[in-house]
Amino acid sequence: MRPPEITTRARRRDPVQVVAVTGGKGGVGKSTLSINLAVASAAAGRRAVLLDGDLGLANADVLLGITPRHTLADLITGHRTLDEVLTPVRPGLGIVAGASGLLPLAELDEAGHVGIVRAFSDLTADLDLLLVDTAAGISPGVLQLTQAAQHVVVVVCDDPASVTDAYAVIKILSRHHGLRHFRVVSNMTQEPQQGARLFDALQRVTERFLDVTLEHSADIPSDELLRRAVREQRPVVEAFPGSPAAQAVRRLAGEMTAWSAPEGRGNIGFFAERLARPAPRLQVVR
Numbered sequence: 001m002r003p004p005e006i007t008t009r010a011r012r013r014d015p016v017q018v019v020a021v022t023g024g025k026g027g028v029g030k031s032t033l034s035i036n037l038a039v040a041s042a043a044a045g046r047r048a049v050l051l052d053g054d055l056g057l058a059n060a061d062v063l064l065g066i067t068p069r070h071t072l073a074d075l076i077t078g079h080r081t082l083d084e085v086l087t088p089v090r091p092g093l094g095i096v097a098g099a100s101g102l103l104p105l106a107e108l109d110e111a112g113h114v115g116i117v118r119a120f121s122d123l124t125a126d127l128d129l130l131l132v133d134t135a136a137g138i139s140p141g142v143l144q145l146t147q148a149a150q151h152v153v154v155v156v157c158d159d160p161a162s163v164t165d166a167y168a169v170i171k172i173l174s175r176h177h178g179l180r181h182f183r184v185v186s187n188m189t190q191e192p193q194q195g196a197r198l199f200d201a202l203q204r205v206t207e208r209f210l211d212v213t214l215e216h217s218a219d220i221p222s223d224e225l226l227r228r229a230v231r232e233q234r235p236v237v238e239a240f241p242g243s244p245a246a247q248a249v250r251r252l253a254g255e256m257t258a259w260s261a262p263e264g265r266g267n268i269g270f271f272a273e274r275l276a277r278p279a280p281r282l283q284v285v286r
């Protein structure tokens with residue numbers, strides 16, 4: 001297995017695409033989607049890094065059967081090198097464990113800010129895609145990671161709490177962080193129309209109360225083969241490439257390559273700067 005090729009930044013041509021996967025509620029499938037998107041993207045020839053921003057629960061490491069020994073925090077503080085922090089998992093795909101010790105990033109001092117910017121320019125040299133899997137909830141750490149991304153994917157499933165939580169995330173990211181565009185992925189749907197209904201429900205409330213646009217980017221069916229793949233600690237796109245869930249994820253991974261960055265959010269420098277910037281103080285969270 002080779003790590004993603006890291007060469008000098010001078011060779012970079014295209015900006016790195018930064019996609020955060022979030023959704024508020026735990027168990028809606030954020031980590032599973034992130035990992036499978038990362039694996040599918042790498043298989044399609046993109047150089048990708050998955051940043052596992054959810055250390056609280058067994059996640060990317062468990063789902064891929066690997067255990068990173070160091071975290072992004074070690075890179076930012078300069079205690080570890082990029083090679084030590086970036087675990088190669090597939091040709092063209094590396095994983096970096098997020099850093100619970102680092103969050104909330106709002107409390108970082110000047111050196112920490114510089115460290116973040118430097119760490120990300122190292123990390124993303126000659127990379128095509130940085131996928132950020134976030135934890136459940138709307139903690140400052142989750143928001144900090146998500147608001148810095150170019151594209152925010154909000155995962156929802158057919159559960160009132162999931163829609164409510166997705167709405168809460170979108171509300172905070174739009175009101176406090178200026179994000180306007182969100183991509184919704186309906187997951188674990190039981191029938192073809194369910195994803196569209198879920199999306200419509202979410203869109204109705206956001207249209208009414210928020211100044212945002214939503215796009216229904218994918219619908220991933222509930223798939224027993226995906227569950228089996230999780231139990232076997234394998235990405236479903238590899239374990240059961242013909243399964244309905246794997247097909248839906250691959251399609252999304254393909255479409256992602258055509259997503260254009262919103263105005264002014266085009267590069268990794270932007271992501272690092274936003275990440276390092278102190279978050280606005282949140283008053284009302286609901």
Ligand SMILES: Nc1ncnc2c1ncn2[C@@H]1O[C@H](COP(=O)(O)OP(=O)(O)O)[C@@H](O)[C@H]1O
Nearest residue numbers: 026027028029030031032188221222223226230
């Ligand atoms: N499309 C799907 N079909 C069936 N089960 C799914 C699907 N997506 C996720 N799951 C199940 O939900 C569980 C929780 O998913 P996970 O990605 O860990 O959620 P989150 O990261 O949002 O907390 C997975 O272990 C898997 O069993």
Ligand SMILES: [Mg+2]
Nearest residue numbers: 030031054059
């Ligand atoms: Mg998760």
